[in-house]
Amino acid sequence: MALLSFLGAIQQVTGSCYLIESRDGARVLLDCGLRQGRREEEQGNYEPFAFDPLSLDAVVISHAHLDHTGLLPKLAAGGYRGPIFATDATCELMELMLLDAAHIQENDAEWENKWRARQGKAPIKPLYTTRDAEQALKLRRPLVYGQPHEVAKGVQITFHDAGHILGSAIVEIEVQDHHLKRHLVFSGDLGNDCSPLMRDPSFLSKADVVLLESTYGDRDHRCSSDTIEELADILQKAHREGGNVLIPSFAVGRTQDLIYYLGRFYQEGRLPQQAVFLDSPMAIRANAIYSRFHEQFAPEDRAILAAKGVKRVEDWLPILRCTPTPEDSMAINRIKSGAIIIAGSGMCTGGRIVHHFKHNLWRSECHLVFPGFQAAGTLGRSIVDGATSVKVLHQRIAVKAQIHTLGGFSAHAGQSQLLDWVGHFDHHPELYLVHGELEKMQALQQALREKLNWIANIPEPGEQIAL
Structure with a gap:
């Protein structure tokens, strides 16, 4: 049998x-x-x-x-x-x-x-x-x-x-x-x-x-429109308080969703930040694959992009800056406010996001947004569960940034x-x-x-x- x-x-x-x-x-x-x-x-x-x-x-x-x-x-x-x-x-x-x-x-x-x-x-x-x-x-x-x-x-x-x-x-x-x-x-x-x-x-x-x-x-996840509005409110609050916004994100899938939503805010005049950094070589390459297969997108979203004359999701967000090299990534650390930084890994188990934690996680004016599931045992899960300090790159760092979880983006x-x-x-x-x-x-x-x-x-x- x-x-x-x-x-x-x-x-x-x-x-x-x-x-x-x-x-x-x-x-x-x-x-x-x-x-x-x-x-x-x-x-x-x-x-x-x-x-x-x-x-x-x-x-x-x-x-x-x-x-x-x-x-x-x-x-x-x-x-x-x-x-x-x-x-x-x-x-x-x-x-x-x-x-x-x-x-x-x-x-x-x-x-x-x-x-x-x-x-x-x-x-x-x-x-x-x-x-x-x-x-x-x-x-x-x-x-x-x-x-x-x-x-x-x-x-x-x-x-x-x-x-x-x-x-x-x-x-x-x-x-x-x-x-x-x-x-x-x-x-x-x-x-x-x-x-x-x-x-x-x-x-x-x-x-x-x-x-x-x-x-x-x-x-169940929160209603998508409520989650989108919550993200918009977080971005406005971070802008007023003068901090950066960190978003640990999976390079494939979640990052493209985020770029789409941030692009929508930008097109509607609701994105106060001056720059969005995509600090993930893998996500940058994934964007190119998404663009090649854009005919597999949902028809309604294809139509929205086409109405603006774009096929690539990243062209929908003109202030997006891709930082493929380590030097480009390190240069972001000089920016103390007004930036949205999207980087991997999505559960904070490695990748460039942990370097940005070193420069931002201990600052109370900064905001850390988790747009997806954090598995038990990961650094991301520890932060979501309320850790007051975490070990990052062999250093103990205080968690003072404001933490947000957006389940509706799952x-x-x-x-x-x-x-x-x-x-x-x-x-x-x-x-x-x-x-x-x-x-x-x-x-x-x-x-x-x-x-x-x-x-x-x-x-x-x-x-x-x-x-």
């Missing part, structure tokens, strides 16, 4: 990974994500895979974020040479993200080994290298939405728009099980239908088994949107909740039972079920 193994993003948000095995012996991996957050979770990235990479026939990727793709270079380092299927836009974004991730792995290992050498300890190896990432990228096979494709003997996939980031997909999988076809649907990360630029997630109705993400399974569906999406399936297929912290899953499980009379399962790590 066909089997499904739950290997990652089980009772936690990151590390998405599921293995499908058909009766005919086909083995297909669905996502191959990096675990992020607490140190013990990140340590799991170094453990051997729960399967032999050489035994896989294909890998299928839902979208480009590292918690869904970040272990692909490790898979390639382990000898995997089969195809990696993703949408066309995801294939391009993966190049950005995996090469950047490999660079970080190498740099972190080099930095750590300097400290270890002084203490007489043996050096460590990076999780993977740039060469491993390049090997994984050679295996990409782009597919378009709505096009069925056999990825292994008796296993056919079709991608549908998930509305989460550019290229994100709901993955529909048909597995031939002798004379029966078993029908699995993986939601991937479902988009928030209030998000700009992206289309709403596609609805499906047929499945035997559904895997449903539950990142925000316990609540690129994930809230509880009502999850219920609406899964409610389109006929006859209540077997339902498993994935990609969420346990308490969020339990809240969604309860809502499904109360509102849809549907019993959802919360799998255990490593659990295996028959399809």
